[in-house]
Amino acid sequence: MNADFDYDLICIGSGPAGQRGAIQAAKLGKKVAVIEKRRCVGGVCLETGTIPSKTFREAINTFVSHQQQSKGLGFTPRTKVDITTLLSRVNRVIQEESEIQQDQLQRNDVNIILGTATFKNAHKIEVKTDEGVQTLSSKYFLIAVGTQPSVPKGIQLDNETIILSDGILDLNSLPRTMAVVGAGVVGMEYATMFAALGIQVTVIDKRDKPLGFLDHEIIDELMYQMRDKRGTFRLGEEVTHLGIIENGKKKQGLIQLESGKHIIADLILYSAGRVGAIEQLKLKQAGLKADSRGRLKVDNSYRTSVKHIYAAGDVIGFPSLAATSATQGRLAACHMFGVKSKPMGEYFPFGIYSIPEISMVGATEEELTRAKIPYETGIARYREIARGQIMGDNTGLLKIIVHRETEKLLGVHAIGTGVTELIHVGQAVMQLNGKLDYFMQTVFNYPTLAECYKVAALNVSNKLQYSSLAKAIAV
Amino acid sequence: MNADFDYDLICIGSGPAGQRGAIQAAKLGKKVAVIEKRRCVGGVCLETGTIPSKTFREAINTFVSHQQQSKGLGFTPRTKVDITTLLSRVNRVIQEESEIQQDQLQRNDVNIILGTATFKNAHKIEVKTDEGVQTLSSKYFLIAVGTQPSVPKGIQLDNETIILSDGILDLNSLPRTMAVVGAGVVGMEYATMFAALGIQVTVIDKRDKPLGFLDHEIIDELMYQMRDKRGTFRLGEEVTHLGIIENGKKKQGLIQLESGKHIIADLILYSAGRVGAIEQLKLKQAGLKADSRGRLKVDNSYRTSVKHIYAAGDVIGFPSLAATSATQGRLAACHMFGVKSKPMGEYFPFGIYSIPEISMVGATEEELTRAKIPYETGIARYREIARGQIMGDNTGLLKIIVHRETEKLLGVHAIGTGVTELIHVGQAVMQLNGKLDYFMQTVFNYPTLAECYKVAALNVSNKLQYSSLAKAIAV
Numbered sequence: 001m002n003a004d005f006d007y008d009l010i011c012i013g014s015g016p017a018g019q020r021g022a023i024q025a026a027k028l029g030k031k032v033a034v035i036e037k038r039r040c041v042g043g044v045c046l047e048t049g050t051i052p053s054k055t056f057r058e059a060i061n062t063f064v065s066h067q068q069q070s071k072g073l074g075f076t077p078r079t080k081v082d083i084t085t086l087l088s089r090v091n092r093v094i095q096e097e098s099e100i101q102q103d104q105l106q107r108n109d110v111n112i113i114l115g116t117a118t119f120k121n122a123h124k125i126e127v128k129t130d131e132g133v134q135t136l137s138s139k140y141f142l143i144a145v146g147t148q149p150s151v152p153k154g155i156q157l158d159n160e161t162i163i164l165s166d167g168i169l170d171l172n173s174l175p176r177t178m179a180v181v182g183a184g185v186v187g188m189e190y191a192t193m194f195a196a197l198g199i200q201v202t203v204i205d206k207r208d209k210p211l212g213f214l215d216h217e218i219i220d221e222l223m224y225q226m227r228d229k230r231g232t233f234r235l236g237e238e239v240t241h242l243g244i245i246e247n248g249k250k251k252q253g254l255i256q257l258e259s260g261k262h263i264i265a266d267l268i269l270y271s272a273g274r275v276g277a278i279e280q281l282k283l284k285q286a287g288l289k290a291d292s293r294g295r296l297k298v299d300n301s302y303r304t305s306v307k308h309i310y311a312a313g314d315v316i317g318f319p320s321l322a323a324t325s326a327t328q329g330r331l332a333a334c335h336m337f338g339v340k341s342k343p344m345g346e347y348f349p350f351g352i353y354s355i356p357e358i359s360m361v362g363a364t365e366e367e368l369t370r371a372k373i374p375y376e377t378g379i380a381r382y383r384e385i386a387r388g389q390i391m392g393d394n395t396g397l398l399k400i401i402v403h404r405e406t407e408k409l410l411g412v413h414a415i416g417t418g419v420t421e422l423i424h425v426g427q428a429v430m431q432l433n434g435k436l437d438y439f440m441q442t443v444f445n446y447p448t449l450a451e452c453y454k455v456a457a458l459n460v461s462n463k464l465q466y467s468s469l470a471k472a473i474a475v
Numbered sequence: 476m477n478a479d480f481d482y483d484l485i486c487i488g489s490g491p492a493g494q495r496g497a498i499q500a501a502k503l504g505k506k507v508a509v510i511e512k513r514r515c516v517g518g519v520c521l522e523t524g525t526i527p528s529k530t531f532r533e534a535i536n537t538f539v540s541h542q543q544q545s546k547g548l549g550f551t552p553r554t555k556v557d558i559t560t561l562l563s564r565v566n567r568v569i570q571e572e573s574e575i576q577q578d579q580l581q582r583n584d585v586n587i588i589l590g591t592a593t594f595k596n597a598h599k600i601e602v603k604t605d606e607g608v609q610t611l612s613s614k615y616f617l618i619a620v621g622t623q624p625s626v627p628k629g630i631q632l633d634n635e636t637i638i639l640s641d642g643i644l645d646l647n648s649l650p651r652t653m654a655v656v657g658a659g660v661v662g663m664e665y666a667t668m669f670a671a672l673g674i675q676v677t678v679i680d681k682r683d684k685p686l687g688f689l690d691h692e693i694i695d696e697l698m699y700q701m702r703d704k705r706g707t708f709r710l711g712e713e714v715t716h717l718g719i720i721e722n723g724k725k726k727q728g729l730i731q732l733e734s735g736k737h738i739i740a741d742l743i744l745y746s747a748g749r750v751g752a753i754e755q756l757k758l759k760q761a762g763l764k765a766d767s768r769g770r771l772k773v774d775n776s777y778r779t780s781v782k783h784i785y786a787a788g789d790v791i792g793f794p795s796l797a798a799t800s801a802t803q804g805r806l807a808a809c810h811m812f813g814v815k816s817k818p819m820g821e822y823f824p825f826g827i828y829s830i831p832e833i834s835m836v837g838a839t840e841e842e843l844t845r846a847k848i849p850y851e852t853g854i855a856r857y858r859e860i861a862r863g864q865i866m867g868d869n870t871g872l873l874k875i876i877v878h879r880e881t882e883k884l885l886g887v888h889a890i891g892t893g894v895t896e897l898i899h900v901g902q903a904v905m906q907l908n909g910k911l912d913y914f915m916q917t918v919f920n921y922p923t924l925a926e927c928y929k930v931a932a933l934n935v936s937n938k939l940q941y942s943s944l945a946k947a948i949a950v
Contacts, residue, residue: 016921054922058865066541097864322921342916351920359920389572390533420920421893424900424928431917432907441817442906445826445834445895446491446797447529453899 007031009336010125010138011329012117012281016322017313018144019101021329026108028337033111033136035127037280052169053189054353055093059086060193061355068392081197083174090169119286122306140336143296143304143311144329145281147274147320150293155242155270161253162242162268165190175199175266179255181239182272183210185352188222190269192354195229202232202263204239204255205272211352215364215413217399222358222415225395234261242268276315300343302332310336324348347430351420356396359423362411362430365401374404378460382416385455386447393417398452400426400439402460407436414452422449436460482506484811485600485613486804487592487756491797492788493619494576496804500615501583503812508586508611510602512755527644528664529828530568534561535668536830543867556672558649565644594761597781615811618771618779618786619804620756622749622795625768630717630745636728637717637743640665650674650741654730656714657747658685660827663697665744667829670704677707677738679714679730680747686827690839690888692874697833697890700870709736717743751790768792775818777807785811799823822905826895831871834898837886837905840876849879853935857891860930861922868892873927875901875914877935882911889927897924911935 008030011018018034025032063081105112115129124137149164151157159167165186176199180191183205195201203210203226209219210233223233234257241256245264253268276294283290287306290296296304296311304311312328314320327344334341352358368375382388382396396416403410412426429438439457444450483505486493493509500507538556580587590604599612624639626632634642640661651674655666658680670676678685678701684694685708698708709732716731720739728743751769758765762781765771771779771786779786787803789795802819809816827833843850857863857871871891878885887901904913914932919925 054861055865093864097861100859100864321918323918326921327918342912345913345917348918349920351923384575386529386572389568389575390530418893418896421896421923421925424917424919424923424925425903427917428900428903428909428913429907432904432909432913434903434907437817438820438903438907442820442899442902443796443798443802443823444899445824446801448826448896448899450896450899 005123005137005139007033007111007136007138009033009140009142009333010035010117010136011142011144012125013037013144013146013277013313013315014101014105014112015144015146015313016326017146017329017332018142019105019329020326021142021144021310021312021333022105022110023108024330024333025337026110028333028339030337032109033113033138034105035113035115035117035125037114037116052090052094053165053186055090056086056168057189057193057353057355058093059089060196062089064196064355081174083171087169087171116280118280118282119288122286122309139308141286141309142329142332143278143281143309143315144313144325145277145315147294147314148277149271150273150275151270156244157270158244161244161251161266162270165269165271168269171267177265178202178267178269179204179253179263179265180269180271181205181242181255182270183207183233183235184271184273185211187269187271189352189354190271191231192222192226192356195226195231196355198229200230200232201226202234202265204234204237204257204263206236206238208236210235211358213364214350214352214358214360215399215411216366218358218360218413218415221395221397222354222356225356234263237261242270274314278315301335302328303335308336319348319350321348321350323351345427345431347427349420349423349427351423353420356393356416357418357420358415359419360411360413361423361427362409363401364411364413368401368410373410375401375410376404376460376463377401378456378458378463380452380455380459382449382452385449385451387449387451390447391417396449398422398449398456400453400456400460402436402464404464407464409434409436409438416449418449422452425450425453436464480598480612480614482508482586482611482613484508484615484617484808485510485592485611486617486619487600488512488619488621488788488790489576489580489587490619490621490788491801492621492804492807493617494580494804495801496617496619496785496787496808497580497585498583499805499808500812501585503808503814505812507584508588508613509580510588510590510592510600512589512591527565527569528640528661530565531561531643532664532668532828532830533568534564535671537564539671539830556649558646562644562646591755593755593757594763597761597784614783616761616784617804617807618753618756618784618790619788619800620752620790622769622789623752624746625748625750626745631719632745633719636719636726636741637745640744640746643744646742652740653677653742653744654679654728654738654740655744655746656680656717656730657745658682658708658710659746659748660686661749662744662746664827664829665746666706667697667701667831670701670706671830673704675705675707676701677709677740679709679712679732679738681711681713683711685710686833688839689825689827689833689835690874690886691841693833693835693888693890696870696872697829697831700831709738712736714747717745749789753790776810777803778810783811794823794825796823796825798826820902820906822902824895824898824902826898828895831868831891832893832895833890834894835886835888836898836902837884838876839886839888843876843885848885850876850885851879851935851938852876853931853933853938855927855930855934857924857927860924860926862924862926865922866892871924873897873924873931875928875931875935877911877932877939879939882939884909884911884913891924893924897927900925900928911939 009025009032011022011034014036022032115127117125179202180187238258243254255263295317302310310332313325349361383394398414401411439453484500484507486497486509489509489511497507590602592600654677655662713733718729730738770792777785785807788800824836854874858869873889876886914928
């Protein structure tokens with residue numbers, strides 16, 4: 001502890017980055033505080049993003065599988081579920097998870113302060129709490145404030161008919177029709193969840209594909225399945241007006257597109273873009289400047305341009321995943337206090353908690369084609385695998401991409417039940433330099449979804465053999 | 476094709492070993508037949524073991540989770556499920572899976588013959604089918620007949636009150652109480668399934684632990700959970716008598732133990748030991764001899780003492796897993812026809828489809844202690860992980876064992892939802908020589924069960940640090 005400062009480290013924000021950074025520093029014997037601007041009974045509030053949306057998804061999945069299972073068990077399925085039931089489960093999990101996280105911080109002697117932080121200078125912040133204002137100094141800071149939705153001027157939210165994703169948890173009833181503006185991760189997660197409940201969903205985006213960073217075969221599969229549930233995509237379309245119309249007694253949302261189309265829906269979810277939640281920080285007073293989207297630039301050690309102020313998580317931009325943010329927070333704390341630590345694994349997975357869920361690790365076909373890296377692909381569909389049969393999931397699929405010559409694994413792309421778990425097998429093989437033969441030689445538990453790796457590998461191997469045959473003939 | 480013989484390869488038995496062997500040989504352009512002694516509409520019959528029991532388990536899991544979900548969704552759960560409902564799902568999956576497997580054989584031009592095979596000499600078999608007897612010759616044979624339950628003399632099965640595991644699929648009603656004799660894989664899988672349905676189950680074994688090859692901490696957890704569902708263990712007990720008593724209008728089973736105890740149950744499942752299903756083969760006429768338990772000895776290439784007769788799968792004993800059997804069949808076929816293939820991966824996983832499921836790869840603590848290999852363990856419990864919270868599984872756990880000095884991963888042991896899938900991450904790390912730091916550096920999707928690996932690794936790492944501290948102090 002440095003006597004010149006109140007703390008060794010103050011983390012601003014208690015999401016995955018702030019939490020992990022704080023705990024790491026505390027484990028090194030440092031005096032640490034976490035400032036959290038949200039309030040919630042039980043202490044630290046969970047971010048409004050990851051856990052609530054994942055729990056909401058689980059509740060919906062539960063209802064949908066409950067319906068399927070009822071049929072399977074010969075019971076008459078209940079066709080209605082109300083939003084209160086779904087949300088009560090969400091709130092229970094948030095409560096529990098919040099308590100666990102608070103416990104963990106307190107067990108490590110991290111001070112939790114509920115309030116809003118503002119920089120006074122590069123070593124001092126002012127925190128507005130319910131009890132008043134306090135000034136705190138610290139040797140190091142970790143800015144982990146995350147992001148917030150950005151709403152263009154002219155778009156009016158009434159938080160009832162036109163809402164942001166945070167507003168999902170305040171819904172009083174389920175809509176019959178819904179429109180989602182913005183086909184990014186948050187937009188697509190909620191769009192597929194509501195579609196799974198039988199709600200007619202229209203997705204609008206100015207880009208020509210939802211989730212464009214994914215392998216296109218997976219995007220196509222997602223779109224196919226979404227359309228199969230009565231979903232509609234309006235892509236390459238610009239929204240010119242969002243408004244509310246009174247339709248008899250009922251309020252509805254109206255979207256006008258530049259192409260002249262009108263979309264009317266009971267609920268409009270606006271999820272086009274997020275910006276760094278830096279407003280109240282007054283970064284300038286610490287000598288910092290964010291970019292036009294509220295993002296901070298950091299070096300390899302997560303240090304901003306002011307050497308003792310670090311930043312981690314969504315506020316530094318890509319990849320903005322809970323898992324990577326937590327790791328960034330930990331690595332930032334290690335760097336501050338001179339602890340050597342290996343950098344983050346090169347291959348981190350993406351998990352999209354849509355219904356069905358999507359996950360990927362490594363390169364997409366599109367990236368490899370652009371880079372002129374020769375590859376071959378192999379696909380396994382759940383319906384070919386005993387486990388898929390047993391589960392009754394016949395839409396899932398897993399694709400592996402292998403270097404045509406070295407046979408090194410270059411990417412894994414999957415959509416279907418459990419793929420956010422399944423992807424970690426491919427990730428380990430990539431990170432540890434495994435090749436195609438790993439999957440050929442390996443015995444997988446039977447029956448499991450992991451067998452998809454073997455089926456996909458056999459598929460690649462067959463293609464490679466045919467192609468070496470073709471080469472032999474060509475010569 | 477060798478003109479001297481009807482076939483290049485005849486596989487006797489169409490379980491995982493026979494099927495995979497046949498397909499591999501067919502892919503190499505060989506003429507292949509598969510002989511299957513069981514009959515079932517739709518062609519090749521599935522073995523009575525793996526798929527039916529796994530599907531039965533899935534149906535039970537469905538019912539149990541349906542009950543939990545009903546409560547979660549605020550519906551009144553149905554408390555009764557009848558056996559017909561459960562079994563209809565099983566039969567549907569068997570039918571589908573059977574068709575897929577038959578298709579696969581036929582697509583590869585494998586001849587499927589339903590009948591019983593008997594060796595006439597080392598190159599010739601006689602097959603009794605519904606249409607009569609045919610004699611077939613082959614250059615190579617693959618014996619993949621599997622095993623069958625072994626019932627000691629003096630034990631009378633009536634297939635209603637006292638049954639073998641195959642008889643589960645013929646049950647007319649669910650018992651209120653049940654006794655399982657033999658706490659091996661099959662016995663424990665069914666014991667835990669029936670316990671999950673609320674049936675009071677007693678497990679009897681002469682050994683002092685069920686599934687003794689598992690890591691003991693996992694066994695203890697399984698026993699704890701089984702007892703929590705009103706299960707009873709009678710271990711180190713010898714059965715002296717099995718009989719049926721008439722209790723009013725109701726028949727019940729009676730088990731007498733050498734210790735003097737009596738156990739009365741509506742249903743007795745006898746699952747103590749299996750022997751190779753070699754009776755009808757008349758191995759002697761091919762110049763072969765099985766051991767006292769009907770098992771055949773093979774070399775590293777799965778060749779018996781007669782050089783052109785191979786054996787694979789349960790009939791050659793350990794490890795007797797569907798997945799390893801399939802690989803053995805494939806490797807045997809490769810060896811016959813001179814195709815070089817890498818041997819089976821060193822680390823294959825064990826999957827026990829009990830409720831909850833169990834899986835392991837690598838060494839147990841007991842094995843390492845006996846071998847005097849110094850290790851440290853790390854444990855993650857599902858209730859500490861966000862994904863466990865979301866799923867509501869707070870009993871699952873994953874343990875990793877790491878070499879104390881080299882930090883190499885030596886074993887992974889897990890019990891809980893999805894562990895038969897989860898284990899493959901640890902398996903890849905072990906097989907590809909990963910160490911503790913793999914899990915420390917790796918980013919896992921959030922929220923997933925795979926995060927258990929990271930939590931367990933941090934746990935090991937903390938212990939190793941404390942212990943190097945202890946060493947420093949000791950010096």
